[in-house]
Amino acid sequence: MAEVTTREKEEESSCKHNPLSPQSARDLVASVDVFLFDCDGVIWKGDKLIEGVPQALQSLRSMGKKLVFVTNNSTKSRRQYAKKFLALGIDVSEDEIFSSSFAAAMFLKLNNFPHGKKVYVVGEEGILEELEFAGFIGLGGPEDGKRNIVLKSGFQFEYDKSVGAVIVGLDKYINYYKLQYATLCIRENPGCLFIATNRDATGNLTESQEWPGAGCIVAAVCGSTQKEPILVGKPSTFMMKFLVERFQIDTSKMCMVGDRLDTDILFGKNSGCKTLLVLSGCTSLPALQDPSNNIYPDYYTSNVSDVVELSKL
Amino acid sequence: MAEVTTREKEEESSCKHNPLSPQSARDLVASVDVFLFDCDGVIWKGDKLIEGVPQALQSLRSMGKKLVFVTNNSTKSRRQYAKKFLALGIDVSEDEIFSSSFAAAMFLKLNNFPHGKKVYVVGEEGILEELEFAGFIGLGGPEDGKRNIVLKSGFQFEYDKSVGAVIVGLDKYINYYKLQYATLCIRENPGCLFIATNRDATGNLTESQEWPGAGCIVAAVCGSTQKEPILVGKPSTFMMKFLVERFQIDTSKMCMVGDRLDTDILFGKNSGCKTLLVLSGCTSLPALQDPSNNIYPDYYTSNVSDVVELSKL
Incomplete structure (x- = not known):
């Protein structure tokens, strides 16, 4: 038996x-x-x-x-991916590429996200470029990578009240400023969407090692907002x-x-x-x-x- | 009825x-x-x-x-907390203070953490000071706050193989370098402990606003390691x-x-x-x-x- x-x-x-x-x-x-x-x-x-x-x-x-x-991988737009393929000697057109950065912009488009509202990005250039191609106004991203916070008495962190969505993806330039910006928008701006490009724990950013993936950055924002995101990637x-x-x-x-x-x-x-x-x-x-x-x-x-x-x- | x-x-x-x-x-x-x-x-x-x-x-x-x-709050040690109380005009002795930074060091002490092993800190000065008071060797913390990563081909991220514990707390200087360091230690160093000082989603870092708390930083490390920490704080x-x-x-x-x-x-x-x-x-x-x-x-x-x-x- x-x-x-x-x-x-x-x-x-x-x-x-x-x-x-x-x-x-x-x-x-x-x-x-x-x-x-x-x-x-x-x-x-x-x-x-x-x-x-x-x-x-x-x-x-x-x-x-x-x-x-x-x-x-949301760090590149479809255009940037097509360039990477070409640089590696593979001929691929933009139309054959579906990146999570593109998916995030398409999610907003399909859900009739108001063009008067802005999108705060905890992530890299790819998301901002796809937002621009889709006609949306993106904030944050690489530009906020060098921002510091001085926590002195009476200090009030300013954020844009017209942000109606926060998109979070892999961000190698993550810092406390961006985490606070995203957290305040999601917690305080009425109806603000919280969109994650993906939740991969790690990724092969170099050929020899794995690195923290978007799942790491998304988890941080879940941790401070105690909310779960809308996932658009795999x-x-x-x-x-x-x-x-x-x-x-x-x-x-x-x-x-x-x-x-x-x-x-x-x-x-x-x-x-x-x-x-x-x-x-x-x-x-x-x-x-x-x-x-x-x-x-x-x-x-x-x-x-x-x-x-x-x-x- | x-x-x-x-x-x-x-x-x-x-x-x-x-x-x-x-x-x-x-x-x-x-x-x-x-x-x-x-x-x-x-x-x-x-x-x-x-x-x-x-x-x-x-x-x-x-x-x-x-x-x-x-x-x-793990950003200060008991000694630093006593100073803060004094500066605010309240007389409190170190022995009356139980901070999560102290708790993390005491956890290692009670669990006979080997003194030959090192401790990587994603957090601030308070944790490193409590580790030192308890006789342990701490790495990371504020010192790694300004580190950048250049992801070029062949790049190998170096980390200390003798790290036997990672302590994660609130870190206003969080960056991708520290997240990768902590992730590699927890994933690759056999038996490496993953200790969280606490998991508060937010905290009153200034009198007028809430800010992302240790829960945000801890969640990031959970997200990349797919492991749950040992919690020592409330x-x-x-x-x-x-x-x-x-x-x-x-x-x-x-x-x-x-x-x-x-x-x-x-x-x-x-x-x-x-x-x-x-x-x-x-x-x-x-x-x-x-x-x-x-x-x-x-x-x-x-x-x-x-x-x-x-x-x-």
Whole structure:
């Protein structure tokens, strides 16, 4: 009896963790029209391309597959991302990029955010640029990175009462001034929205190390306001609405390829896509197989290039 | 039937919210040997004394009551707090002060933290000073407040592998460098402790405004590490162990006087003390009576001085 239980457990376990095989790679390529790729840890790490990725993307394009790059990294706008791709030798158009900075601006647009209201940004240039493209007035961001606070008697922190939304993303120039500004707007300005680009705990800002992600900065604002944000990046399905509308393709014909279980894979699963975990980023095989994990991709493999290489075998 | 229900609700409600009366003030003074006071919002706001407080403290002392100041504010050490009291014209000895900076150092001492290990501080001078008094080696704090990060290819963030504990408290000089340092120690150094002085969402850093509290900074580190800290300040009962041992008085003979429901009043209740909420700080009467609140002090009143004034009526 004990033996059966062990075998059952092994079967259950192996069923949850399927390495991509030549057969499943061929099935995947045949059944998927749109490949959605996360960027950090999938296409590149920091400023270094992951081996074999450009060739794999080129092969998929030549097979007629649509490619879309869905990134939670809000530090760049779509325009800035297209430049980064080009600098790394990959030809990607702005229309193929869905960043959480763009998602934040689109959320305001779709929700008819009044153009007379302003948006305070705890984050970097990408969010401010997407706000500008969408016709909104953004405050804060990098400009407030060097502000200091002098806490003397009678000091009154001034903030703009016309701020109707605060957008929080990764901010490498986070300081107490910005935290107080965001906190006062969310707590004191009636109806002020609190929007998080994403809540990734960490990210591969350099190729050799992980760094605190937007989840760190967002948590700080949750900590001071005791409020929860509206999430527009992965794993929320907000960006998927755009994708489905743009490509007019059912999500069952899409495959989300990512390196994070709690954002990429969950986003894919929440949306009804096929899912492929690549181990080239922040998730290791032991982490995938750890009993505490309860998010399982359809398949896992070491690197994006395996999709093409395995399907040729 | 509906009428009865309404009356029952009213009775239940009034039972939960008892304003301090002349009779209850006399009972309180008669039955309590040790008054525990929170400081920010109770004794002072920023650098301004709250009206009538020095006289009230003097009166309680002259009645033979012991006074203890239990503060979650970790930016000062006990020595620095005694100086602040003196500067405001109140004579308080270091032994009467229990700050969360002191509690953090005492936690390490009681848990036999190895003296060869170091402690990284995301916080201010008070924590570093208490660590030094307790014989531990602290790193970080104000010194790291001006550090910048240049994220270039190949950059490796260096951190001390002998850090065995990270203490996080209020830090008005919070930056990305400190967040990465703390995150790496907690994630990478085997067995590294993650200690929070407290988790107050906000605090009265100036007399006219609330500012993000330690809860904001602690949440950021929780967000990047995805770990929960050991809490040594209120409402955890860690500080109470010291108090009971020091004064050899049963907690039923103590009264916790504070302005925060989720720290001060909860701390008092968790420890078996009597509790008095003063409305001179961050909690308003509507907030106390809000249906979403489920923490009720034994009594509430506007100001510490009421305890003495009412008991004379």
